[in-house]
């Protein structure tokens with residue numbers, strides 16, 4: 001057998017049904033907030049991620065799937081989509097009318113992480129990006145959208161954690177303070193952290209090694225280094241969230257793995273997911289579009305992980321089996337059974353169809369196993385009178401010759417619905 005590639009998996013109907021519900025809810029709600037769907041390519045030039053996500057990020061350093069194309073171009077399967085959205089904004093001149101663009105995307109991302117429960121090498125995200133707005137109202141709108149969405153899909157026990165990472169004025173000051181702090185604890189910090197200290201001290205806060213975490217628990221926090229503008233931005237954002245009663249907690253340790261974040265940074269964590277409990281994350285990336293060669297346009301966005309959200313929500317819980325299964329008792333009944341199933345399916349009813357050639361008992365057992373509510377029986381007698389017998393599998397009751405075979409689709413569907421709804 002040829003197995004799937006490590007970290008890559010099939011999303012089977014039961015799970016993908018939940019995903020569809022999550023996607024449908026996103027499409028509906030995001031549109032209400034003025035976001036339009038963008039369908040982005042999965043493949044980009046490697047330099048797009050090197051320049052946006054950052055050379056020192058884990059993603060670019062060790063997690064990207066790339067290859068050299070036949071013409072020598074280095075290409076990469078996207079590890080995230082914000083960089084692509086920024087590229088599309090520049091390339092499609094999406095800010096021409098007014099600088100603002102509201103976009104959302106749904107699709108797979110690729111990162112060569114160590115696979116475990118809730119962490120895959122191909123995973124799926126739903127994300128929203130609001131470009132062209134620097135004011136805290138934009139951040140508030142986006143976080144409200146996120147909170148309302150989680151509420152709508154029934155995400156159990158999620159918590160929004162918020163931080164500000166400062167800007168080009170105050171972040172360097174903080175970075176220096178962190179570097180000095182790290183240098184005083186070199187003996188305890190892991191080899192990775194030694195490297196981080198050189199290249200990007202903020203990422204010291206991200207380390208998962210227990211000894212490092214203990215040291216970093218006493219590290220200085222960004223809050224105390226925020227400049228007046230950044231503090232005001234955070235203050236206004238918090239006031240707007242409070243006004244709309246969006247629950248959140250401040251977490252001054254959030255740094256985010258990606259280099260381009262400015263000011264607002266946040267994560268959504270869910271209870272009961274185990275180690276991989278982050279269902280979503282995002283923040284403000286005011287320098288990104290300019291860094292990619294576009295106009296100096298700010299932006300803010302989030303991405304939710306479908307693989308984890310599907311576990312953390314009640315959306316699209318598996319519906320029961322088909323409303324009815326059609327059972328032809330003999331070969332001659334196959335044609336009429338097929339026609340009946342087709343007409344009912346065209347009316348949007350979930351209907352099963354069994355092949356002929358087995359006893360009534362065996363057919364009923366199949367229908368029962370599939371969780372059907374009704375069995376529609378087509379035997380010699382039914383064909384003669386032109387009406388099928390319907391057995392209510394839940395109540396164990398027969399209604400002889402109730403379904404007229406040459407009725408129209410809508411008539412048939414309402415007859416079946418009446419039988420299904422017989423006892424509510």
Ligand code: AMP
Nearest residue numbers: 118119120123278279280281303304305
């Ligand atoms: P990030 O783009 O790293 O901020 O991640 C945003 C969200 O995507 C996370 O909160 C997860 O829900 C999801 N996610 C990120 N990486 C993975 C992965 N390897 N497997 C599954 N979900 C992931």
